[in-house]
Amino acid sequence: MTYEFTTEDLKEIEKIKSRYPEVKPATLPVLWIAQNRFGHVDPDVQKLVAATLDLPEAHVHGVATFYTQYYKEKKGKYVLDVCTCLSCQLCGGYDMLHYLEEKLGIKTGETSNDGMFTLNQVECLGACGYAPMLQITNDKYVNNLTPEKIDKLVDSLKKGEEPSYEKMEMPLRKNN
Ligand code: FES
The missing domain is CATH 3.40.30.10 (Glutaredoxin)
Structure with missing residues (x-):
């Protein structure tokens, strides 16, 4: 499935990125934005986050799978x-x-x-x-x-x- 951030999400992501000297620390909050937007951060959403932050997919996957708070599959409402x-x-x-x-x-x-x-x-x-x-x-x-x-x-x-x-x-x- 293809996922896309809204313009509003992208603006928020830019704001988050500007808080840090490098982009990696933005991974957690951007995964959070993604989860709020799509309800989960399955592998396709992880790819979107990686592409948006220009980070390796393996890094985003590592962060997403480390924390149980990120849902790696679709959940109930x-x-x-x-x-x-x-x-x-x-x-x-x-x-x-x-x-x-x-x-x-x-x-x-x-x-x-x-x-x-x-x-x-x-x-x-x-x-x-x-x-x-x-x-x-x-x-x-x-x-x-x-x-x-x-x-x-x-x-x-x-x-x-x-x-x-x-x-x-x-x-x-x-x-x-
Ligand atoms: S045992 Fe600590 S919140 Fe349930």
Whole structure:
């Protein structure tokens, strides 16, 4: 598949490049722009990033594959990362993961047929005091999970509504 950055993306990329004495450090933020634009950084998107920055494809591939936050394949509209590390595990992280598997009709690592949700099991996300928790698409955290909270979250996302994160108890990260 052929991918192209928008004019707006290219302007942003030029701005990023101007911050550094050489182009390599721009790889991370430009991959991020690419992921926000296309939803993933599969090998074709990595090629686009390499061509845009005039860097070897192997370098961009190395960076993209080093970080789990970059999706190397197409994912669901929402990627739910459920933490099952120690604190979350002790507070029911696996129960929440299995509850989501049942609710979404998928196994961990899979994407729902409607393309809405990808479910992942992840290591500690640094919100151990709010266990069990999950992260939505590399961004917002939903803390102190319960089945009821998961129902509310999934229903809101399915309707295309941003859930009320205030009510989801998310003291760590807020976008606005
Ligand atoms: S153990 Fe889950 S956020 Fe740290």
